[in-house]
Amino acid sequence: MLHIHQTTCISPQRTFPHPDLEELHESVNSRLSVIEPDYTGIPQNALRRMARSTRIGVGAAFPLLRRPEAGSSYSSVTSPPSIDGIIIGTANAGMEESIQFMKQIIDHEEGMLAxxxxxxxxxxxxxxxxxxxxxxxxYNTTHVHRGLAFENALLDAAMLVRENPRHxxxxxxxxxxxxxxxxxxxxDGWYKKEALSSKRLYEDxxxxxxAGEGAALxxxxxxxxxxxxxxRALxxxxxxxxxxxRDQLRHFIDTRLQAGEKIDLFLSGENGDNRLLPFFLSCEDILDRDIPIARFKHMCGEYPTASAFAVWLACHLLQSQSIPPHIIKRMPGSTDPGNRGDKNTVACRNILIYNSHKGAQHSFIWITGTHALTTRPDR
Amino acid sequence: MSKVFVTGVGVISAIGNTLAENHMSLQQGRCGLSTSGNLPTRYAGILPFGEVGIDDGTLREKLRVQDPGVTRTSLLALHALKEAIRDAGMIPSQLGAGDTALVSANTVGGMCLMDELYRDVNRDANGSVFLSSYDPASINIYLQSYYGIKGIVNTIDTACSSAANAIMYGARLIRNGLAKRVLAGGADSLSKFTINGFNALHILSPEICTPFDRDRKGLTLGEGAAFLVLEREEDIRDKKVYAEVSGFANSTDAFHPSSLSAEGEGPYLAMKGALASAGLKEDKIDFINAHGTGTENNDEVESRAMIRLFGEPPPFLSTKANIGHTLGASGAIEAVYTLLSLVHQEVYAGLHCKHPIPGTGLLPIQAYRRLPLHHAMSNSFGFGGNCTSLIFSKAR
Incomplete structure (x- = not known):
């Protein structure tokens, strides 16, 4: 479908500008909020006027744009090529500003408003x-289809690179x-009623x-x-x-994987909501027993474009050649089944992400690394 | 790559609840804008709006919708989509096939229920029935489950160019072999939210909008929905065809969050890109359904961009003079009007424009007339500088 050349991610974890996923940041008041960078290099007057989602989106995009300013925290990033188009998936950008404006409308009884x-x-x-x-x-567009907003942006980008070679x-x-x-x-019942640490997300x-948030570019x-x-496929x-x-997953594996190819890591969007668990378990059920399973929502929390974080994480895993133990759900071959990774090495090149939003919108994204990744319990 | 054709349309607006009613109103030069409306805003009865003439209860009854969480925007969308599906003769097995996609656009989503939303965001418990109906995606998620659509489903929001981008995305899905047929369109309903927003920007006209007129005072808001059924050339056989979706382009003005650059770089690039995409020279465009909001900024910039590209622009008009600016629906409704012109080989009167803008000298089409049309363009420009142009070409 397309090749990923650079990535950035502002998330609740240490992902920006240089990722360090060993230490896990946990939720505060049932929210996993992003660690905002200092945005050095972005004009202050522009930054001041930006809504929060715009700020994190622009902040994550900035290093990928041409010519980072010398001396900025982005200057270590090699200068990227010029961009031929911008495609963003977001379900709730602008929502906060919408409500603030509604408050003005109501407070001022539809008088003169800013x-x-x-x-x-x-x-x-x-x-x-x-x-x-x-x-x-x-080209510039914004896909807002809730839990599939990023997936449609990804599909749009895949069409664009096919339509416009070398762009x-x-x-x-x-x-x-x-x-x-x-x-x-x-x-609407999508967040825990009782405060819970993200470290215990899958136990409750x-x-x-x-709740989570983030910007992955x-x-x-x-x-x-x-x-x-x-x-490779979506x-x-x-x-x-x-x-x-489950049938869709089976069909996906049957039709998309070539002979001799196999999934080396299943990256699951399991989010601690027991109503959604059957989706994840029934998918895991049809995977070969020797496929390791990892999870990511304890890192980024639940939000409609969390699959963008998962794609970023997959790229990071494939690059860094190591899997943080806290993401592992199942590592076959371990002496203790269900144990979080005491296994030595597993060759890993193909990562399949499954995400579900509210148990109504689902996606499978298959990502292949350029090198084989060796999973190991690196602590 | 497959050619993409329009095989069915549905539309609901201030000048009609069906395609036939809209067509007749356009031929007769009817304006659907008035101050007689019933909206829950203090501007009701003061400012003109382009309201669809059916209330929510009647719409519900007509569409047999029981679910209380369905908003007016979704009802309008369903009304137009039903007509388009019927018009294209689509059968349930096609609707439920994995290669049928649904792509639509809107800007306010369920925020037509602004007061309910505001109550819900400030409540600790006992939310309303609308909790999952406020976001823009809620409309398409409703339509998806209504028809059991199994193919690609998407919602696009690029402000006022949203629906044009939905049609473009739909056509590209077909060209890329990702769908065989696409239901593409847009919907928006009038909301206290947008009324006050545009009023705060001082671009709501105190009188009925007068696009491209020297003395224009801003835009008039409207509501409505439209859908197009897009199909591959090889699947059409002897079906009725409205036109080919022959070209499209999306460009950004990159100038200001809520107004266009004086030289109209974004609009110029969108129109130019659409010509390139269709493989057409400038002189092949016979008619333009302009964005033409009636604001000082848009109409002058769009005129200059048309002059820059075409020299002497082809006959053009803004049907926002008939129905108002329907925001997320406008790109789809205006595409349908462009198709009507192509199919019937006629152009409609651009209403309310008496004097050309000084320096451009451009006047929209002044009266209904028959006109041979081969290629027609429809423009949509939005906040954030998102500009999209579509080209439709007469089928064979």
Whole structure:
């Protein structure tokens, strides 16, 4: 589908600018909030006016844009090529600003209002701000299809690199925890009622997950030379039936993997919500017993574009050649089944990500590394 | 790569609930904008709006929708989509096939229920029935489950160019072999939220909007929905065909979050890119359904960009003078109007414009007339500088 050449990620973990995933940052007040960088190099006046989701989106995008300013915290990043288009997936960018504007409307009884937050209330603000800062007049779009917003952005990028050989695109998935969107999803039962540390996310047998957020950005094109990883295939599905999701996975494996290829790591979007567990378990059920399983939501929390974090993580795992023990759910060959990784080495080249949003929107993303990855319990 | 054709359309707007009603209104030069509306805003009865003439209860009854969490935006979308599906003669087995995609656009989602949303965000318990109906994706998620769509489903929000991008994305899905047929469109309903937003920006016209007029005072908001059924050339056989989706391009103005650059770089690049994509020279475009919001900024910039690209632009108009600016629906509704012009070989009157903008001298089409049309363009530009142009070409 496409080749990933550079990635950045602002997340609740130490992922930016230099990833260090050994130490796990845990949730505060049932929220996994991003560690915001200092944004050195981004014009202060622009930064001040940005909504939070725009700030993290632009902050993560900045190193991937041409010519980072000398002396900025981004200057260690090698100068990327020029960008021919910007494709962002986001489900709730602009939501906070929308609600702030509603508050003005109600407080001032529809009197004369300041338009600033209204202008920022459209979800395309992130992609628009990136284009403004980089003076990019190319293709620019924003996919907002809730739990499949990033997947549609990924599909768009895959079509673009096919339609326009040798062009480079900036692809991203960005969402924030806003006080308001948190409340809407909390009322709707998607977050835990009792405070829970993200370190115990998978142990608690109750409904709801922990809120998360993040911005993961990718520089992509059609060229395999020097790529970090390759997205081989994507499948999406709307269903509330675990059996339908399992069938989709079986079909995906049967039709997409070539003879002799196998999944080396299953990266699961399990999120601690016991109502969603059947989706993940029924998928794990049909995997070969020797396939290791890892999880990522204890790192980034639950949010509609969390699959972008998973893609970033997959790229990182394939690059760093090591798997942090805290992500491992099942490491076959271990003396203690279900043990978190006392196994020595497993060759790993193909990572399959399965994510589910609210048990209604599902995706499978298959990523292949350019080198074989050796999993080892590195502590 | 497969050629993409439009085989069915559905539309609901302030000038009609069906394609036939919209067509008749356009032919008659009817304006659906008025101050007589019933909206829950203090501007009701003061500012003109382009309201769809059916209330939520009647829409629900007509569509037999029981679920109380379904918003007006979803109802309008379903109304238009039903008509498009019927028009294209799509059968349930096609709708439920894995190669049928649904791509639509909107900007406010369920925020037509602004007061309910505001109550929900400030509540500790007992949320309303609308908790999963506020985001833009809620409309397509509803339509997906209504029809059991199994192919690719997407929602696009690039502000006022959203639906044009949905049509473009849909056509590209077909060209890339990712779908055989696509339901592509957009929907938005009038909301206290957008009314106050555009009012705060001082771009809501106190009177009915007058696109491309020297004395224009801003835009008039409207609501509605439209869907196009897109199919591959090889699957069409003897089906009725409206036109080919022959070209499209998306470019960014990269100038300002809420206004276009004076030289109109984004609009110029979108129109130019669409011509390149269709493999057409400038002089092949016979008609343009312009973005033409009626704001000082847009109409002048769009005029200059048209002059820069075409020299002497082809006949053009803005149908926002008939239905208002329907935001996330506008790209789809205006695409349908462009298709009507192509199919019936006619152009409609660009209403309310008396005097050309000084320096451009451009006047929209002044009266209905028959006109041979081969290639027509539809423009949509949005906040954030998101500009998209589509080209439709007469089928054979």
């Amino acid at each position: 338009p600033g937050v209204f202008v920022q209330s459209t979800p395309n603000t992130i992609a628009a701000q990136i284009s403004l800062l980089s003076r990019n007049r190319g 480079n695109y900036l692809l991203g998935g960005v969402d924030e925890i806003g006080a308001f969107n948190y409340n809407i999803d909390y009322l 047998n109750s409904a709801g997950s922990i 990718f520089l992509v094109n059609d060229r395999p030379e020097n790529a970090l990883a390759r997205v 499948a999406t599905l709307h269903s509330k039936d675990p059996a339908a999701v």
